[in-house]
Structure formats: structure tokens, C-alpha cells
Amino acid sequence: MKQFLKHTKKQNQYLVSLFSVGLVSILCLLIRDLVDYKVVGYVLLVVVSLLAIFLEILPVLLAAIISALTLDFFFIKPYYNFHIDKAEDALLLLMFFVIALINAVLTYKIRKAEQIVQVKEARISTMKLYNTLLDSLSHELRTPIATIIGSVGTLQGKSVNLSEANKAGLLSEMEKAALRLNNQVENLLNMSRLESGYIQPKTDWCDIRELVYNVLSNLNENLQQHKVSVKSNDYLPLFKLDYGLTEHIIYNLIYNASLYTPKGAAIAIEIKFNPDVPDGI
Structure with a gap:
């Protein structure tokens, strides 16, 4: 399936290449008697240069070849054949073709080099994020294990x-630590699955307020010693997101708030809808 899409995409690039050169050639053909063929050559060269910024190398090379043939066939006298009377015109056509090819190849290589740099920077940023998360998780894992x-x-x-009573208290602490440890391991596994593409978000229309109250219900025991308040807009639309x-x-955020705030501290949850933000929340 991926190869089919890639093949289709490349076919579209060939069509874009041919259409662009053909359209510009037709427009230039309408004013052929008003402009010198050298001007047409410059215009076609610009078209090839622009295509090199956006397309793969082979469609751009095709555009360069078609441009050279079009310039010779329609704009260099005698018209409508590939015969050139003047050596100057032949040299100009050759130079046009060479410059178009070099320009296309160099532009393509520069674009590829920029993409490689962007990929490297993205990998470096990802590694920094992973290192930060792993450092945080290692600390988070040590605490319940030590307990x-x-x-x-x-x-x-x-x-x-x-x-x-003391034994029951210790067993209760062990149970909480085990649940906390399981939650951290699940977080780590979900991170890896999302990064590898194993988990694909399945979006559907959800009531975000109902989702928050479900989480609070599941964390009822952990939040018994905290004052929890939920504030939201009176009328919230449904949001298209992955419910799970x-x-x-949200579970992780509220759970961490219950862990790292003193007993009796207030935990405020505010749900806002901002239509100017792409996701709304």
C-alpha cells in the first residue's frame, strides 16, 4: 500500500512537471512574436528552478528536458522542427539545458540536505525529551519500589x-505503591507504542466534562484528603479526540497532583473552550 501511494505521488509529480512546462510554453507561444526566444528560455529556466524546490529529482529532470525541446521546437527558428541553423542558437540551447540540469540537481541536493538537518535536529530533540522522561521515570519508579x-x-x-493494624497499613502502602508502579510502567509502554506507531489514536466525539468526572471517580480514594473543584464553561461542545x-x-495529571501536594491542598481543574485554538481546549 505504501509503495502504491509513493508510486501515485511520483506520477502526480510527473504530471505537475509536464503541466507547468506546457502551460508556460502555451502562454509564451501566444506572445512569441513580441518577445525574443532568449526571454522564453529564461522564463522556462525559472519554471524548472521553481519545480526543483518542490518536486523530486526525476520529474525536475523531465521538466528540464521538455523545456529544452520546447524552446527548440517552438521558439528557435526555423519553427516546428529540431533543426538549428545558427551555431549561436545551438550553443544557447545547450547552455540552457546544462544550466537547467545543474540548477535542478543542486536545488534538489540543497533541499535534501535541509531535510537531513531537520531530521537530525528532530532526533536530537527526541533524544533530549526521552532522556528527560527516563530520568523522571527512573525517579518515579524508585519510590514505589523502595516502598x-x-x-x-x-x-x-x-x-x-x-x-x-500496622500490618494492614503496610499492606495498604504496598498496594498503593504497586498501583503507582504499574501506572508508571503503563505510561512508559504507551510512550514507546505511540512513538513506534503501534498505537494509533482513534478519535471520536467525546464529552470532556464527563471524561474528567470519570477520572475523578476512579481517583476518589486518592483524592479523599484534597479539596477538588471543577470549573468549566456552561456550554461545552463535543470534542473529537481519543477517549482512552x-x-x-488527565488521570496522570490529577494523580500526580494528589501525590505531590500536601494533604488538604486544593486541586483546581478548569476546562476552557477557546474557538481560536485549533483543538479548542
Whole structure:
């Protein structure tokens, strides 16, 4: 399928190349008696240069060849044949063809070099982001692991006499740490899947306010010691988004807020709709 699309795209580029040269040639043909053929040559050269900025190398080379043939056939006397009487005209046509080819190749190479630089910069930015996220995740993973190991060690310790309430408390801490650890691992896996393209967002119309309240309901136990408020516009439209991924993002934000704020702290959630922003939210 990808190769078919690539092939179709290249076919379209050939058509664009032929259409551009043909259109300019017809326009120049209408005023052939008013302008010198050298001017037509410059115009066609500009067309080839512009095509080289946007198209692949082969369609541009085709445009250069067709331009040279068109210039010879329609604009250099005698018209409507490929015979050239003057050596000067033959040299000019040859120079036009060579310049068009060199210009096309150089422009294409410059464009490719810019694309390579952009890809490298994007990779560097991605690596920096990954390093930052991995550093953050490594810290996030250590905390619940340390909690689980510490609690297990305490429960297994024979020298420590624990009441049933203390044991229940340790087990509860272990459960919270395990859930937190599972959440962090799931975040990391989702990041990798999204980056590799394994997960493709499936967008559908969703009520963002309903989504937020569902997340708050799932985090009810974690938010018992916090004052949570939700503020939103009176009339919110439906938004086209991936419900599961968006729910996971909001879950992480509110969950982290519950973890890293002191007990009794207020957590304010505000949902705004801005029609001037592409996504609206």
C-alpha cells in the first residue's frame, strides 16, 4: 500500500512537471512574436528552478528536458522542427539545458540536505525529551519500589512485632505503591507504542466534562484528603479526540497532583473552550 501511494505521488509529480512546462510554453507561444526566444528560455529556466524546490529529482529532470525541446521546437527558428541553423542558437540551447540540469540537481541536493538537518535536529530533540522522561521515570519508579521492598522487609522481620493494624497499613502502602508502579510502567509502554506507531489514536466525539468526572471517580480514594473543584464553561461542545489516551493523560495529571501536594491542598481543574485554538481546549 505504501509503495502504491509513493508510486501515485511520483506520477502526480510527473504530471505537475509536464503541466507547468506546457502551460508556460502555451502562454509564451501566444506572445512569441513580441518577445525574443532568449526571454522564453529564461522564463522556462525559472519554471524548472521553481519545480526543483518542490518536486523530486526525476520529474525536475523531465521538466528540464521538455523545456529544452520546447524552446527548440517552438521558439528557435526555423519553427516546428529540431533543426538549428545558427551555431549561436545551438550553443544557447545547450547552455540552457546544462544550466537547467545543474540548477535542478543542486536545488534538489540543497533541499535534501535541509531535510537531513531537520531530521537530525528532530532526533536530537527526541533524544533530549526521552532522556528527560527516563530520568523522571527512573525517579518515579524508585519510590514505589523502595516502598514495596521496605514494607516486605518489615513484614518479614522476625524481630519486629507488628499489630494487625500496622500490618494492614503496610499492606495498604504496598498496594498503593504497586498501583503507582504499574501506572508508571503503563505510561512508559504507551510512550514507546505511540512513538513506534503501534498505537494509533482513534478519535471520536467525546464529552470532556464527563471524561474528567470519570477520572475523578476512579481517583476518589486518592483524592479523599484534597479539596477538588471543577470549573468549566456552561456550554461545552463535543470534542473529537481519543477517549482512552486523553483519559490516561488527565488521570496522570490529577494523580500526580494528589501525590505531590500536601494533604488538604486544593486541586483546581478548569476546562476552557477557546474557538481560536485549533483543538479548542
